[in-house]
Amino acid sequence: MEATNHLKASLVAAIALANTFGSAWRHGRRSPEPTVTAVQDVLRLTTRQAVGVEVEAYAPGGRRLYDALSCLPAGDVDAAVEVVNALLRSTKAAPQLTRHEDAPWHLHFGDPGVATGWIAEFATATAMLLGSGDVHRLRRCEAARCEDLFLDATRNRSQRFCSTACQNRTKVAAHRARST
Template sequence: MEATDHLKASLSAAIALANTFGSDPRQGRPATTPDAEAVSAALRLTTNRVPEIDVADYAAGAKILYDALRRLPDVDGAADLVNGLLRETKAAPQLVRRDGAPWHLHFGSPDEAAGWLAELATAVAMLLGSDEVERLRRCEATRCEDVFLDSTRNRTQRFCSTACQNRTKVAAHRARVS
């Protein structure tokens, strides 16, 4: 895994965790109460080795990440929130290697919530400080408040999922036919 792959995975996990705790509604449905499986699913975007989850340990940090991501295109406001989370989690770079895998950079202990939040906040901070920040978008579907990273080459993605895209297209078709 290259460094950029690890960063992309951490950013994807940060967005997924933020949406899990902050977005309501999600993809046209009321959001469910976050549980350990939802947190684990977000963290598994970056690794298969997920610690035991206490949802409360992730809630506040995930909500801060969501609030920061929703502030865009106000990068200054988003940066203030992320900087606060970085200070709170005491994000500090360190090289980690497990089970014979190559060394890779972490920003906190991968065995505790604060370490994960430090890692994910760092990934968001790196996005905010890059020229790719405009790739982070809000879903344009009604009844969806998710944020997502536009991965298209021409930067035209409008929806967080095909479910939201299809729901929007069906609604537009029905409006034209009526």
């Protein structure tokens, strides 16, 4: 169903925004300061609309989402719920059918023209995760110097790294450790 796919895409974007503002280390490097392009790349995961972006407007929400999602790998769903409920309240997330230009009617949980609207959207997508059986699929990358969170997409729940880059990095390091 389209509506569900839309929320799934918003969850992927929510995790990406959380990593953008919350991870101090990503893929082996110190995280760069988030840029307009970085935030726009995140939004492009869930909308085709061009959105004007001020980075500072996304920073507090992005960090809150990271705080919430970070509780999940340790199994502390209650703590995540507290943060997400607060975000839902402060952003006044509410379902609203919206239509931009020639796109069909679809559901948004905040005004897609402003940062608060997107944080409302991402908080809603995260709330759906917290209320589902998939909540245990949220993981933290196990590679050194990477704090990115990701959704384990494997059937047997065996994904340990956020990306093949981190997986390869870890393999090379293990190999080097063995051969010296």
